[in-house]
Amino acid sequence: MRYDNSPPSPESGSSISPDRPWYTRRSTLAVAAAVLAPTCLAGWVLTQTLAGPASGDPRARVAPQPASHTAPGGADGKAGASPSAPSAPAAPASPAASGSPLPSGSPLASGSPGAPAAAPDPLAGRTVVIDPGHNTGNFKHSREINRQVDIGTNRKECDTTGTTTNSGYMEAEFTMDVSRRLRTVLEARGVKVLFTHEAGPERPWGPCIDERARIGNEAKADAVVSVHADGVSEGSRGYHVILPAKVRGGSADTSKIVGPSRTLGERIAGNFARATGSGPANYLGSGTGLVVRDDLGGLNLSTRPKVFIECGNMRDAKDAALLTSPEWRQKAAQGIADGIVGFLGG
Template sequence: MRYDDSPPPPESASSISPDRPWFARRPALAVTLAALAPTCLAGWVLTQVLSGPASGAPQPAAAPLAASSPAAAADAKPNASPSSPAPPAAPSASLAAAPAKGPLTGRTVVLDPGHNTGNFKHGREIDQQVDIGTNRKECDTTGTTTNSGYMEAEFSLDVSHRARALLEAKGAKVVLTHDGERPWGPCIDERARIGNQAAADAVVSVHADGASAGNRGFHVILPARVKGGAADTAKIVGPSRDLGERIASNFARATGSSPANYLGSGTGLVVRDDLGGLNLSTRPKVFIECGNMRDDKDAAQLMSPQWRQKAAQGIADGITGFLGG
């Protein structure tokens, strides 16, 4: 554009077509270029779509694979309403992953928490007689307590919970004969049956004793050789002793407790033939009396959560050793 009224300078001869002046051809040239521009642009876009972005060009952010909300689903599907739920997403691989395995994977352990806190209220039920193979005996007992009222049934269930967690961390399947959910029991014959039906590799019944003050320490009760009625312990006597010896040594190491000073001749091992839970078992099984609730020094340990954790550790370590873990 010019900003004065002077006439334009004359065109040079070399810039003028011999047929028509240059300024007369400009409108036609502009029209031609305007027509070609959209065509060229469309061709370039098509080339980019078909061939992808040039190497080294910045990549656009990837679109989400699935709508994360009903509104997003409606955007992805033009015919869907905003209130329509999005299709369920496939489960992630982390949720479907198998649980971690441990040295006790494939093994089953039954823990039998002695007695039940509700047995005190169900004297008639727990006094009923059941067959233990060699004779008949009461279904269960109330268990004992410390002088301050801490119940053996509370202790045995707490230690069983702690031992279960330790064993499950090693991959074991752990079954409890009861978990405090029952008003009383189970009876001693049912406790044995639970271990048998679970095909348990090891069964441990957790208790605390009620001897007189001054009697201290733990002991493990092993099954005697018994045969009569439904009882036949011939196959479990050997492996049960192995299980009991391992628990006794590990329990002493974990807790710092000594074997009982009032029975077992200082070995911490006692053999009995009058316990239905042992007589009726077809799986390796032992009882452990973790201490004497009627002795104040032992009772102080039994009431300590820290000591109970050590007790559970000793029991779990003994079972683990027995099972080759």
């Protein structure tokens, strides 16, 4: 292949006579094309000038543009349609596609249209009754709290004073503090929480044990927990959960709550130990942290799953140091709450 315009060499083997100038050897067809090209161009210009735009729209003279691949609502805010012909109005861009915040309550806010709603919280609508053991005013109302009440199987005092630490910290103070912390934790999970009492001027003593049971029954509580601390000899340490025995007599019948109450108690015991680091009582329960009793009116008269928890021994110096600590009481409340939530299926 040659890349210059020099004449062919005589030695090239060409059949054309070497005495004829090379530049005269042009094809007749090439000459004709050269003559016709300007004529065709002039004819096309004349035609365009006379005809004008067919639609009268100046955009008809604009060369068609390739369709844009930008999604609707792109950088220029338009769909990339060709300007050579009118197009249907573009559908509004969805807020999700454009990055705009979704309006509250929009079906897109929780997923695509038609998506199934989120499963309801298993704790929604559940009711728990918390029973803070004793009352700080009981010490001043011995006549009232010593009154006998029917607990189904026999009769017992309306209530008792509860115990104290050696330094005078009252069990009733401890139980109310833990109960309030427990309520806060449960309500944060959506649980409806009721107290058997709040103490104070409106409740200077009590309530009696039969009334405490009735409050849980009438609330149709899913679980009832009575918060306590024990008062036994020094060296006796640890927590225990008291479960109802199967009793039937008078207005007492625990046959329907024995099973679920045990489940509730087991959940609370395990979570309480985990949250507080405390061990099960070393003086009863055979190391299980669970004790069954048939002499407590608050359990005998209950028709709802119910347990008592003795969080520690106020008469033991080591346990008392825990029970008087606000940080530890928060852990105790969390452990009890975790047990209740587990029982409720949360």
